[in-house]
Amino acid sequence: MATRKKPAKPNVSAEELKTFxxxxxxxxxxxxxxxxxxxxxxxxxxxxLYIGQEAVVVGLEAATEDGDKRVTTYRDHGHMLACGMEPxxxxxxxxxxxxGYSRGKGGSMHMFSTDKHFYGGHGIVGANVPLGAGLAFxxxxxxxxxxxxxYFGDGAANQGQVYETFNMxxxxxxxxxxxxxxxxxxxxxxxxxxxxxxxxxxRGAAFGIPGEAVDxxxxxxxxxxxxxxxxxxxxxxxxYILEVKTYRYRGHxxxxxxx
Amino acid sequence: MQKVREEKxxxxxxxxxxxxxxxATEDDLKAIDKEIKAQVNASAEFAKExxxxxxxxxxTDIYATEMKQAAPV
Numbered sequence: 001m002a003t004r005k006k007p008a009k010p011n012v013s014a015e016e017l018k019t020f021x022x023x024x025x026x027x028x029x030x031x032x033x034x035x036x037x038x039x040x041x042x043x044x045x046x047x048x049l050y051i052g053q054e055a056v057v058v059g060l061e062a063a064t065e066d067g068d069k070r071v072t073t074y075r076d077h078g079h080m081l082a083c084g085m086e087p088x089x090x091x092x093x094x095x096x097x098x099x100g101y102s103r104g105k106g107g108s109m110h111m112f113s114t115d116k117h118f119y120g121g122h123g124i125v126g127a128n129v130p131l132g133a134g135l136a137f138x139x140x141x142x143x144x145x146x147x148x149x150x151y152f153g154d155g156a157a158n159q160g161q162v163y164e165t166f167n168m169x170x171x172x173x174x175x176x177x178x179x180x181x182x183x184x185x186x187x188x189x190x191x192x193x194x195x196x197x198x199x200x201x202x203r204g205a206a207f208g209i210p211g212e213a214v215d216x217x218x219x220x221x222x223x224x225x226x227x228x229x230x231x232x233x234x235x236x237x238x239x240y241i242l243e244v245k246t247y248r249y250r251g252h253x254x255x256x257x258x259x
Numbered sequence: 260m261q262k263v264r265e266e267k268x269x270x271x272x273x274x275x276x277x278x279x280x281x282x283a284t285e286d287d288l289k290a291i292d293k294e295i296k297a298q299v300n301a302s303a304e305f306a307k308e309x310x311x312x313x314x315x316x317x318x319t320d321i322y323a324t325e326m327k328q329a330a331p332v
Contacts, residue, residue: 017276017282018283018291021270022291025295026295026298026299029296037303042306042307052264055269087302088302090302092305092306097310098310098312099306099309217268217272
């Protein structure tokens with residue numbers, strides 16, 4: 001990863017910086033609490049924490065407008081909090097209670113909010129990618145100017161269905177932003193051992209989809225890249241790929257070792 | 260990993276910008292920290308106090324239109 005450039009004058013207001021601080025901190029503290037409740041046996045099953053990657057969702061949400069959609073994988077608590085879903089509803093879903101977003105029947109990986117245009121939380125690696133293109137297809141059909149953010153990881157980026165989706169999304173100029181949250185480990189396997197080319201953002205080239213790599217530890221850089229991608233999609237130029245380089249401080253899930 | 264955490268953490272980066280640009284004081288940030296902590300604790304309390312789903316919920320949200328089911332066995 002490139003060393004972080006010190007922006008001479010960040011193009012952001014003090015108020016925005018404070019909002020980002022608050023939003024990122026909410027995700028971090030929420031995830032720490034979820035980890036604690038998991039340790040106490042109050043949360044069962046799978047639980048994938050977002051600690052370390054907070055700037056990705058907070059930066060990209062800052063580039064969205066009302067009505068834009070998002071769909072992601074099972075590491076989804078951060079995405080939900082960043083798009084404005086209630087922390088209580090998310091936590092209650094984690095503990096499997098009635099007050100949760102899926103009334104306690106979905107758990108960590110399966111929450112939805114049509115109000116906030118959050119379309120899940122999906123347990124199958126890579127399977128949310130075609131779903132994101134489907135959401136974008138609907139928006140294109142309705143001609144409503146909305147954009148869909150489809151998040152997946154560097155591990156999922158090696159899946160066949162991702163490339164089938166790239167082809168269709170490019171063919172039909174769908175307003176979808178493919179956000180590859182590259183935390184450099186597909187579960188416990190490092191990128192060097194699993195991925196033939198290190199620059200995942202170039203993978204759209206074969207389909208004519210532009211892409212760029214972004215420092216995912218810098219919320220301002222993420223926001224700027226997000227705005228560029230959104231402008232591209234909204235102007236009808238089709239999909240865009242953002243490879244956001246980030247770090248996950250914890251293990252893949254609560255049942256994995258810490259590294 | 261430890262090095263990344265110490266040098267590149269996204270939250271630290273943001274608070275550095277706020278403090279070095281004199282947009283916020285340490286006390287301002289502490290006040291936000293406290294607020295967030297209270298919000299997260301409240302969410303955890305809600306998550307502990309909310310009841311578990313009722314047994315009848317076992318048969319809901321399976322089909323697009325509700326179907327009459329036999330009693331659970």
